[in-house]
Amino acid sequence: MFDLLTPSACLLCEHQTNLSGALCPACLNSLVRITNACARCGKCLADTTLCGNCIRTPPFFDSTVSVYAYRYPVTDLIQALKYKQKLIVARELGLRLAQKIKHKNRLLPDCIIPIPLHRRRFLGRGFNQAHEISRVLASQLQLPIDNDLIRRARPTRPQFELSAEQRHKNVTGAFELLRSPDYKTVAIVDDIVTTGATVNEVAKLLKRAGVLTVEVWTCALAR
Ligand SMILES: [Zn+2]
Ligand SMILES: [Zn+2]
Incomplete structure (x- = not known):
């Protein structure tokens, strides 16, 4: 699905890029990287390993790896991926994410689970961006993808339209397990994490099972 054969223009400034990149080197450097993040939620700046929020109210997930802060121009890239079908963005961001995971030299999970789209949204968009990113991670890290464990039980409104409290309600009970998981460790993958309500809901299901x-x-985290 990636358009790798023709030289392409940088998605942000339209300069010519090399064959495989979505961005020219200058634009790639302009993306704001996440450093000094809480090991658990990836969000708050933490001199120690955990932020206050995670100590007070730990989320269901155990750790977060994210590459970029979700702000301009990463916001534009994600929009281009989701709404203009620029699948090369999934490749570009997926490669950066795979590099960061490798760099951490961690024990890898048993499998990757992309956050599923509701069937209706999947049919409208034609692809699931979380799955496209997962495909890059799977090939870079040699891990299986499991798309058959979790599904969206009901459609939800896009999280960006909602307040933090509404986001929590919006995703509560939105997912269901299709079988009992036979994994000890999994990584759930999404293009962006904003409040973390969606990934926390999926993590809750997995932990309880x-x-x-x-x-x-x-790839990107709002902080
Ligand atoms: Zn550029
Ligand atoms: Zn935290």
Whole structure:
């Protein structure tokens, strides 16, 4: 699905890029990287390993790896991926995420689970961006993808339209397990994490079904 054969223009400034990149080197450097993040939620700046929120009210997931802060121009890239079918963005961001995961030299999970779209939205968009990113991670890290464990039980409104409290309600009970998971550790993958309500809901399901460790892998994180 990736348009790798023709030289392309940088998605942000329209300069010519190399064959495989979505961005020219200058634009790639302009993306704001996440450093000094809380090991658990990936969000708040933490001098120690955990932020206050995670100490007070730990989420269901155990750790977060994210590459970029969700702000301009990453916001534009994600929009281009989701609404203009620029699948090369999934490749570009997926490669950066895979590099960061490798760099952390961590034990890898048993499998990758992309956050599923509701069937109706999947049919409208034609692809699931979380799955497209997961495909890059799977090939870079040699991990299986499991698309058959979790599904969206009901359609939800886009999280960006909602307040933090509404987001929590919007996704509560939105997912269901299709079988009992036979994994000890999994990584759930999404393009962006904003409040973390969606990934937390999926992590809750997995933990309650016996998965011991749930990691969150995401390209961009709002903080
Ligand atoms: Zn550029
Ligand atoms: Zn935290």
